[in-house]
Amino acid sequence: MHRLFVGIDPPEAIKDQLIDLMGGVAGARWQSDEQLHLTLRFIGEVDRHQANDVVAALASLHAPRFELSLAGVGTFDKRGQVNALWAGVTPHMAVHALHKKIDQAMVRVGLEPEHRAYQPHITLARFGRDTAGLDGFVAQHGGLASAPFAVDDFCLYESELTNAGSVYTIVERYRLD
Structure with missing residues (x-):
């Protein structure tokens, strides 16, 4: 089985x-350089055959290149308990359009459509209970702000869960038009 997701690999x-911001929050499990990405679509566990279908479906997508900038920070919570700290991006229109195309492609290969509202972000840290x-x-x-950066491609990632945290590997890069 392969645990997959689609995302944007930000420039160094x-x-x-983002790495320079990290620190000063008790209980934060900060993301490493290799873990920083902007998720476009979580896929989840798929077998080898469906993974091959995902690769082919993503290769057939056409979307224009665009630019993003970092824009602020925020948190996600579950039942009132903060579980993630993130950096936002702007503008949203192009990244939302790409997310929608990817979601539609995943539905065509037999995956469930994304049911959660999509909010483009880069996760900086995850939390248990301590958020001092x-x-x-x-x-x-x-x-938080940055100069605009070009988004020329998106990536298919494989996620391996280990005792030391998740390890993300880029399986394939897909060029934007």
């Missing part, structure tokens, strides 16, 4: 900017 300068310092971090970095 953006990853460096998080409010200060969000206040300090709420105005």
